[in-house]
Amino acid sequence: MSNSLQEKVLKQFFIPLAWLGISILGAFLAGAVLILLVGVNPIEAYASLIKGAFGSKYAISETLVKATPILLTGLAVAFAYRAKLVNLGVEGQLYIGAAAAAWLGLFSFGQLPGFIVVLLVSLGVFLAGGLYALIPGFLKAKLNVSEIMTGLMLNFVAMLYVSYLVEGPLRLPRSVIPRSPNIEEVAQLARILGGNFRFHSYFLVGVGLAILIFIIFYRTTLGFQLKIVGEGERLARFAGINVPVIQIVAMVVSGGIAALAGYGEVGGVHRYLLAEISPGFGYYGLVVAFLARMNPLGIIVSSLFFSVLLGGAETMQRTVGVPVFLINIIQGLVLFFVVGLESYRRKLEKRKLL
Amino acid sequence: MGVIDAAVVITILAAAVRIATPLIFVSLGEIITEKSGVLNLGVEGIMLMGAISGFYTAYTFDDLWLGMLAGVLVGIIFGAFHAYFCIFLRTDQTITGISLWILGLGLSSFIYRIAFSGYFVRPRISTFPRISFPILHEIPWIGPIFFNHNILVYLGFFAVPIVWWLINKTEFGLKIQAVGEHPKAADTFGINVQKIRFFSVVIGGAFAGAGGAFIPIGSLGSFVDNMTQGRGFIAIAIVIFSRWNPLFAVLGALLFGTMSAMGTRFQVMGIDIAHQALLALPYIATIAALVMFNLSKKGKRGGAPGSLAVPYEKE
Amino acid sequence: MSENETLLKLEGITKRFPGVTANEKIDLELETGEIRCLLGENGAGKSTLMNIIYGLLQPDEGKILVKGKEVKFHSPRDAINHGIGMVHQHFMLIPTFNPVENVVIGKGGTRKIMPDIRGAEKKFVDLAKKYDMNLNPKTKIWQMSVGEQQRVEILKALYHGAEILILDEPTSVLTPKETEHLFKILRALKEEGCSIIFITHKLWEATTISDKITVLKQGKVIDTVETKSTDAKSLSWMLVGRKEIQKIEKKGGIEGERILEVDNVWARDDKGLDALKGISLEMNRGEILGLAGVAGNGQRELAEAISGLRPVTKGKIKLKGKEITRCNPRRIQKMGAAYIPEDRIHCGAGQNLTIKENLILKKYYREPFSRKGFLQFPKISNHCANLIDDYNVVCRGAETLGKQLSGGNLQKTILARELDAEPDFIIAEQPASGLDIGAGEFVQNQLIKSRNRGAGVLLISANLDEILLISDRVAVIFEGRIMGVMEADQVDIGIIGEWMLGSDGGKKNAEKETESLEEEKVQ
Incomplete structure (x- = not known):
């Protein structure tokens, strides 16, 4: 038995990890070529990148701050994908979550203790995002409308809604860049390393959620049902599973998790709502989820990896003059390496079957 | 109507036509791509690459047409890239498209920083001049709205019937439809499914590159980070909205252009309608269209090609 | 006949797939104007062989000769250029095109920018008239009936100059009337000097239409015989490889209580057309009811309707006396129903x-x-x-x-x-199809075991042999109606065959007959 266990660990853990390592290495090499073309020593550039991400307590805090929304949106993507639904609408759900956090955070909560307020706001934010994701979920489950397209469209709607909020009803009077007032202090998320560091409690919430979702996926009947629905609608119906309900649950939970990322930004990072609350965290979430092959624990790792890139990029630009956009290029290339190698792996697998 | 008089309406609609043009380019290309059974979600990235390469070339060589050509060529290269992954490596087309977008997003701004690193003032080019069609531009309403634009706008509209003809009347078009509907049948006909798909995606890439290059060369005169602002995705929405028909795609693009122009105009005029609401309308309309197509009994697939986003593998 | 030249010759064709040798050293000679039947069970290698002839697959070993010259086909286009046409089991037509458009690009195109649609249409219509096929060249394929689509396939091959026409199980989707029409067309083609390879696993078809029959088994040619000088018995011996199919021990019929009642049930297929048109059936515990019929006559819809996977538009279904017409699949499972679907891969x-x-x-x-x-x-x-x-x-x-x-x-x-879980009621849909004989027998034994412990088994199969082998009663479904029910030990193959073909022995209303038959049963 131990033999098969070893084989299982090797197959499910180390081999995918090795493949991923190769992809990342390849992307960095390609990035190095670009850096060389710019006329900079790649080693120097990457060193400054690492230094930018880890060089000081503040740098580490900022890196983790960037990891938080990517981790949450990544988990959101993975949850929906368990039922083979591509939630491309995580970005929009994040915006809705941010908007809900701003609305709720501006309430007066009287004498309620902080953690209860945070819990209540989290719940409200989760519900708001869930309801927003209910639109693509319902349309997919009941009318078989592509959740990819509706999700994408709703991203734009959500962004426009937030832009309306900060320019209209929630605008802080006389703010230059339109923004909302700061949310009530009790509704703000705790800054764990102290007020000077933006690292906040939602990173830990994200890690906790990753573990929770891991357990849901592999240990519960809900996870089993999600997987069966993902395996095919006919099979799931045959197994007696109510497919539309499971699909809607998958999308709603996914949307709720994505919305929490919005609360993290409003409640933990900025303290207020602004029109560009996310530079595309939702799309990064899609990428990290894919990199981790939808494994919730893997997403912790891949989102940290991405945040290191984002966190160190500005330092790299400042010190050696390589534009921050190198990071997007590396991200895009990693993905291409991953999908390319995946196809190569499929080919190998097929040959092994011979 | 108060402040909204005829002149304002004409200004808005003329702007709508201009805004619609890059969308027309991109959605025409995407229709060809998707008709062949490949989904290219990465057109947004291709547009950005078309924009930067078009702008850079036009600026450096002071030749707008050369700029457009560069945009098209880069579109072809990126289209081929997407095609190679989706068709020959059979990768997930959604993920591949998103990768392409992220890559284009990074690469375009990266190139801009490198190419124009020493500039303190944002470099600008003069865009294509307007050409007023003789006689036609004097028709009230129609004239100033449709016949007072630069050459690229006319080209975009002219391409619409051409693409319709290409898809429906030529042999190449029939092959595109065949490999998109039933690749296995096409294979038994002796059609090289992967080749046809490859060319379709490359053509789509060329159109997306042209649409991207249009924005700095035909409209703005400069390059800004992420200047397409999701228009590639809007073009994809238009494709669905149009049920993969080039003639309807024009309507979709014009609808979006009108809403967008109204929003901007009303904002400038201080009219108390949230311009975001107007801007959101096309997206909501697209969702509504998707729902309606799926509700209608006849087209369960909403007119989508039968094998859209399904890789083909010979046995 | 003897002077006819050899049109197509295969020498030692071998094709291996991972794990199996689909074709092993196959020799075949086809003469001009000959109708050849290729007879064999599922998985005997018939389709692989035909795909090789049509250029879809390349052989690992062996030679193909057309009119005495060795040829190598890299794609169907090469085969078409050598006068070989194929009518696939699942039609290879673009559903959104009309027949003419299909024909025009049916040979990989004409290498012109704009194909001559009008000219092609004229040629197509002329060809259709010649063989007495009534087809509208402007109707889209998806709007056509299955028989019409098949005719388009045949015309497509002829249009491109096919002298050898391969038909892969062409009747499996046809109604008897359409089958008759097809046979008429094939004979006309033979008159014109066309050679035809006809793939089937049905004995009577082979003996009806062919000049010669080649029997394939497990990738090898068992024998080639003149149709005139053979009979069904010796063919089936070759096919099965032993004298008689083993009969499995069955305990005497248990006269159990009523387990399933299907009363005038209507349901639609995936396209929204009525697939079940008033089905009525009754089953008891401890019996296997074999439901025979040509595939696609509502079998799948019936199985799905009973197991709750398909909405019933009219009528009632009762399991163990309780109505389950609108119950969800899990409810029905919990009541003790099991379903072995035909589509193992997706369902x-x-x-x-x-x-x-x-x-x-x-x-x-x-x-x-x-x-x-x-x-x-x-x-x-x-x-x-x-x-x-x-x-x-x-x-x-x-x-x-x-x-x-x-x-x-x-x-x-x-x-x-x-x-x-020892279910009380089991639907088994084509449970042995695609399996080798051993696995098939295992499956059948399991069904009999369940019957012997008192379960009711509804065995749906297009394979009449299988049905006759293990059923207690036999019912026949045709176009969504039950044509009749018979005790297995009193089965009259002739009547069953007629029912399967949709002829109801003179009575005009199939529904009424079913009812009266059911009444007889009850008495």
């Missing part, structure tokens, strides 16, 4: 699920497999290990994926899941 088992997951597919939510929403893996593993043993599933452990299993072992996995 019966998950390809990317492990055996373990496939085995608990329908009971994961029940104790002891889960408690308070959590799966209990030790219990599940135990249970699965036992099932794998009991049902003899050959695999590399319970973590083996569905797609790594052979068809037989996949089916055993499904059986293990469905039959383990």
Whole structure:
């Protein structure tokens, strides 16, 4: 038995990890070529990148701050994908979550203790995002409308809604860049390393959620049902599973998790709502989820990896003059390496079957 | 109507036509791509690459047409890239498209920083001049709205019937439809499914590159980070909205252009309608269209090609 | 006939796939104006051989000669250029095109920018008239009936100058009337000097239409015989490879209580057309009711309607006396119904699920497999290990994926899941199709075991032999109606055959007859 266990660990853990390592290495090499073309020593550039991400307590805090929304949106993507639904609408759900956090955070909560307020706001934010994701979920489950397209469209709607909020009803009077007032202090998320560091409690919430979702996926009947629905609608119906309900649950939970990322930004990072609350965290979430092959624990790792890139990029630009956009290029290339190698792996697998 | 008089309406609609043009380019290309059974979600990235390469070339060589050509060529290269992954490596087309977008997003701004690193003032080019069609531009309403634009706008509209003809009347078009509907049948006909798909995606890439290059060369005169602002995705929405028909795609693009122009105009005029609401309308309309197509009994697939986003593998 | 030249010759064709040799040293000679039947069971290698002739597959060894010259086909286009045309089992037509558009690009195109649609249409219509085929060249393929689509396929091949026409199980989707029409067309083609290869696994078709019959078994040619000088008996001997199919021991009929009542049930197919048009059936415990019929006459819809997977538009279904017409699939499962679907790949088992997951597919939510929403893996593993043993599933452990299993072992996995709970009622849809003889017998034995312990088994099969082998009663379905029911030991093959072809012995209203037959049964 131990033999098969070893084989299982090797197959499910180390081999995918090795493949991923190769992809990342390849992307960095390609990035190095670009850096060389710019006329900079790649080693120097990457060193400054690492230094930018880890060089000081503040740098580490900022890196983790960037990891938080990517981790949450990544988990959101993975949850929906368990039922083979591509939630491309995580970005929009994040915006809705941010908007809900701003609305709720501006309430007066009287004498309620902080953690209860945070819990209540989290719940409200989760519900708001869930309801927003209910639109693509319902349309997919009941009318078989592509959740990819509706999700994408709703991203734009959500962004426009937030832009309306900060320019209209929630605008802080006389703010230059339109923004909302700061949310009530009790509704703000705790800054764990102290007020000077933006690292906040939602990173830990994200890690906790990753573990929770891991357990849901592999240990519960809900996870089993999600997987069966993902395996095919006919099979799931045959197994007696109510497919539309499971699909809607998958999308709603996914949307709720994505919305929490919005609360993290409003409640933990900025303290207020602004029109560009996310530079595309939702799309990064899609990428990290894919990199981790939808494994919730893997997403912790891949989102940290991405945040290191984002966190160190500005330092790299400042010190050696390589534009921050190198990071997007590396991200895009990693993905291409991953999908390319995946196809190569499929080919190998097929040959092994011979 | 108060402040909204005829002149304002004409200004808005003329702007709508201009805004619609890059969308027309991109959605025409995407229709060809998707008709062949490949989904290219990465057109947004291709547009950005078309924009930067078009702008850079036009600026450096002071030749707008050369700029457009560069945009098209880069579109072809990126289209081929997407095609190679989706068709020959059979990768997930959604993920591949998103990768392409992220890559284009990074690469375009990266190139801009490198190419124009020493500039303190944002470099600008003069865009294509307007050409007023003789006689036609004097028709009230129609004239100033449709016949007072630069050459690229006319080209975009002219391409619409051409693409319709290409898809429906030529042999190449029939092959595109065949490999998109039933690749296995096409294979038994002796059609090289992967080749046809490859060319379709490359053509789509060329159109997306042209649409991207249009924005700095035909409209703005400069390059800004992420200047397409999701228009590639809007073009994809238009494709669905149009049920993969080039003639309807024009309507979709014009609808979006009108809403967008109204929003901007009303904002400038201080009219108390949230311009975001107007801007959101096309997206909501697209969702509504998707729902309606799926509700209608006849087209369960909403007119989508039968094998859209399904890789083909010979046995 | 003897002076006819050899049009197509195969020499030692061998084709191997991972794990199987689909064709082994096959020789074949086809003369001009000959109709040749290729007879063999599922998996005998008929389709592989034809795909090789048509250039879709390339042989590992062997030669193909057309009119005495050796040829190598890299794609169907090469085959078409050598006068070979093929009518596939699943039609190879673009559904959104009309016939003319299909024909125009049907040979990989004309290498012109704009094809001459008008000219092609004229040629197409002329050709259709010549063979008395009534087709509208402007109708889209998806709007056509199956028979019409098949005619388009034939015309497409002829249009491109086919002298050798390969038809892969062409009648499996046709009504008897359409089959007749097809045979007429084929004879006309023969008159014109066309050679035809006709693939089938139905004996009577082979003896009706062909000049010569080649019997294929497990990838090898068993024999080629003149149709005139052979009979069904000797052919079936060649086909099965032994004298008589083994009869499985059955206990005497248990006169059990009523288990299933289907009363005037209507349901629609996936296209929204009526597939069941007033089906009525009754079944008791301890019997196997064999439902015979040509595939596509509503069998799948009936199975799905009973198991709750397809909405019933009219009528009533009762299981164990309780109405289940509008119950969801899980309710019906819980009442003791099991369903072994024909489509093992998409419906019966998950390809990317492990055996373990496939085995608990329908009971994961029940104790002891889960408690308070959590799966209990030790219990599940135990249970699965036992099932794998009991049902003899050959695999590399319970973590083996569905797609790594052979068809037989996949089916055993499904059986293990469905039959383990000792259901009172079982629907088995084509349970032995695509399996080798051993696995097929295993499946049939399991069904009989279930019957012997008092379950009612509804066996749906297009294979009449299988039905006659293990059923207690035989019913025939045709175009969504039950044509009639008979006791198995009094079966008159002639009548069954007529029912399967849709002729109801002079009575005009099939529904009425069914009712009267049912009444007789009750009495």
